[in-house]
Every structure is written in structure tokens, then in C-alpha cells.
Amino acid sequence: MFAMVWHVATPAHALSDQEKLQRAEANRLDNHRQAQELIDSIDISNLSRKEKELYWYLKNWLRTFDGNDLLGIYERYGELVHTVESAEVKIRVLTSQLSLASYLGKWAEGFTMANKVQTLLSDSLSEAVQASTINGMITFYIKAEQPQIAKNLIQRFEPIAENVPGAKCLLGVQKIDLLLEQDLKQLSLNDILNTKLECERANNSYHALYSEMNLFYYLVETGNLQQAKVIMGPLEKKVETLDFVFMKTGFLAYVSELYKQQGQLVQAYETAQDVLSMDVEGQYLPTKIQALEILIDIAKQQANFEQAVAYMETLESLRAEFRELSVVKQAAFQQANFELALKQSQIDLLDKRNKLLETRSALSKARVQTTLIALCFVGVVMLGLLAWIWRSRKLQKKLSEMARIDSLTGIFNRGYFLQSVKQRLVKAQNKDLTCCLLLLDLDHFKRVNDSYGHQAGDWVLTEVVRTLKVVCDEQCTLGRMGGEEFAIFVYDTDLRSGLALAEQCRSAIEGIDTAHSGYRFPLTASFGVSDTTQVGYRFENLSSASDLALYQSKQYGRNRVYEYDINIEGQGATP
């Protein structure tokens, strides 16, 4: 049963490190010594990260067989579970640690661990890993005296066991274990035989032997002593080859029971003593209790009451220990459940907080959106306002321009001309500069209007201004004083220069070709000139003086330039 076919065919040294790992994994239950040798011969530098994780798991797992350093392995599993990345190896490490927790009586940690395994157990794991995990959990809960949870897990195991090779064997073993513990009447011989068959089919020699032992227990418990005796001999040999103390002691306790029931008291006594001596650390209390009960029976039957009482005292203390352990288990279970509920309520609380935060963030998002919309709205309003301000400015500019400029000719109107000239006069006075004012009036302009129409009159006005602009330089300020009367203020210019300029203007107007208006007619203007040396810097005085001179121009024949003369009224000048 333990022969390794592959091992015979392929020597270990011919295998790659990956193959060694796979073989060790496949045969770890059937031949843990060979699996151990394979693991020890692996050069881990050839392994990938995931393979290394499996390697470390198996290395620790195989060390549990000698049973020497269970606590050390338990702790190493604890470290490993934090460093492992592979979800499958992680849950296997945790499940094995869970199994050790039950051996070491670490019930509180065990229940917490079992809850963690439960949360890690997901459909994303392979069904094989799911099967071995559930199997490990069932073992734990049976030992932890939580049969209901074990039953539920068995139900969960059933559909998976259909698909995973070898899993039916494990499922069968668990069902039988549970019934052996809980309700022997529900168990049938066929259940055990079928399970044994399943395990043999799956080449799971360990569980096939385990089932055979269960068969033996069942036969002894149900009083089928003859049948039990038949299988006892070969079974004893097989059990001998195993290193598991608990398997040996468990088996021997029933062997002792069989001997006792068959009246072979000496053999029964010796075998029961073997059980007690093998389990020095007293790890397997139920077996020890079973052995002591046999010893008490035998002592009573042999009327060795003193011995019986001594055994009974030991038995009582073991039972007390057992009960205490049971209480410890229940308490640990309650505590783990309480912690789980606490954790769940904390998670619920966090969930609620998160939801609250989410709502708050949604609210603030909505607020931000509203603010943005409001800002956009304000932006649009601001833009509208700016556009409106811009338009108003433009309008204002146009209005103020209209207030300053004569719309027909484009030069200053009377009002603004006055304002502007007055400022310049102040400036000139401060600098003691002489300025001139020329007034000109078109001659017989009414005739143009009357003869050729208002449009021709407008043309004349525009053309005259254009001509004046050509003649005048930047020192001149032009203004339309009314109808066909214009003024030219010349800054920093004396009367002589002013008269010369007036003459230039007169001549230029006279030279305008009126044919461009569509009509041919004479076009002339009369001029009156004065300066500040004559009348001072008051505009009104200057204007009156030039006006008087203009009047003289008109009086003395038009198309002339007259300067203001304070003494003589009606003095002539050019031409």
C-alpha cells in the first residue's frame, strides 16, 4: 500500500526541483518520509516565488509527523501566513495552523482562525483547495465539540466532493468521525466499508487505514467481536508502521477493550497500560480515559480494589481535566463568536460611517456644482455687465465726441473750441506767448444754398474745412463757430504771422474748384484777425476784436483779410 510506483521508476536525483516539489505534495500523506526526503533535496533557488511558498508550507507540514515541535511549527505557520502571497497556499497554511491549534488546545485562537479561514474560503479557489480547507475545518469543529457547525460544513463539502478526486474519501471519513463521536446508531457498517473503498480508490492509503481502524472501533462498540478480531491482526501491523501516536493509542485502546470483552484480561490490562505509557504528555485524554476505564474494570473483576481506587482517582482527575477542557472550548467558542459579532458590528458601523461620508461628499459635490453654476451665472452677468459698460463707454465717448465735434465738418464745435482755446490762452499767458485768433465767414453762402441746394452748401462747408486743415499747422485749433463762420486760433503766433496765415487760407478757399459739387460758382471768405498783444488773453476780447475786423472785411468788399485796429473803424487791408 505504501509502495511508491513513481519512486521505483524515477530515482529522486533524476527529478527537477519542481518535480520533486510536486511529488512531495502528491505523496505527503501516503509516504511522508519520502516526501520529507524530496523536500530536503530541493534547491530552493530554482523555485519561483509561488513554488517557494508551497515549499515552505510543505516543509513545516511534514515536520508535524514527528510531533516533537508542534508549538514551533504552529508559530512558523503564523509567520508564514503573513508573508505568503498565493491565496491557495495562504489558506492551506491557515488550515494546517487551525489543525495544530486543536492539538495544542489553543481554542480561542483556533476559533478566531476558523472564522478567518471561513472568510478566505471563496469560489475563486480551486475546488481541490476548497475541499481540503473544508475538511480541515470539519476536523477542527469536531474536536472543538461543535458538531452542528461540523454538520453544516459537511453539507457544504458534499457538492464539491463530487468533483474533486479523492474528496469523497475525506468526506466519508468526516461523516463517520462525527457519528462515532455523536451518534453511533446512525452509523452503518456499509458507510465505513464504502468510505474505506473510496479511499483505496483514491490511493489514499492513510485514510484507507484510518477507515479500517474506524471499522474496528465500530465492530468493538457494536459487539461484533469476532469480526473485530479477524481484522485486528493485519490492522495492528499496519498501525505499527505509522508514526502517529494518537492513531496507535486510539487503536490500542480498542484492542484492549476487545481483549477485555473476550475475557483476555491479561492482554487487555497490558494493552491498556501501553496506552497510558505511550501518551506520556497526556495529549489524547479520551483514549487515556478509555484505557483507565478498562483498567478499573479489570481491577474490579480481579477484586484488586486498592488498584481500582487508584485508577479511579486518576480517572476522576482526567475526567475533570476533560470537562474543564470542554468548558474552555465552549468559552473560547463563545468568545470568538462574540469577537466576530463585535468585528461585524464595527464593520457595520464603518459601513454606516462610510455611507455618511459618501453622502456628505455627494452633498459637498452638489454644493460645489451649485457654486460653479452660480459662479458661471455671475460670470455671465459680469460679462454682460462688462459688455454693457463697454457699450456705455463707447456711447459716452460718442456722446462726448458729439459734444465736442461738429458732425458735418469734423472740427471742434463752438462750445468745445471756446473751452479749448481758453485753456491754451491761460497757458500762453503764463508763458508770456502771443496768440492769434482768425475769424472767417463765407461770402454770400446763402446764395449757394438757395441756388444749388443745401447739399451743395454742405459740400462747400466740408471742402472749406478740408482746405483749411491743409493750410494750417499743428499750432492751429480749428472750430466751427456757427453756420458758415469758422475760427482759427494760432498758439505762439504774432499778428503778422496770423495775417499771413489768414491770407493763405483766403487764397486757398478762393482756389477751391467748386465744379466737384456738381455746380460752378464763386467761393470766397472774409477774414478778421487780432492777437493777444492787442486785446490781452481774455477770449471774449480776442473774439470781439477779430469779429470787428471780419465785419470790416465784409464792409469793404468781402474776400479780404482785416486786422483789428483799435483806433480806426472801417480800415481796409488786403487785397
Ligand SMILES: Nc1nc2c(ncn2[C@@H]2O[C@H](COP(=O)(O)OP(=O)(O)OP(=O)(O)O)[C@@H](O)[C@H]2O)c(=O)[nH]1
Ligand atoms: N447748407 C448749409 N447751409 C447753412 C448751414 N448753416 C447755415 N447755413 C446757411 O448759411 C446762410 C447764411 O446766410 P447769411 O447769414 O445771410 O450770410 P451770407 O449769405 O453768407 O452773406 P454774407 O455773410 O453777408 O456774405 C443761411 O442761408 C443758412 O441757412 C449748414 O450747416 N448747411
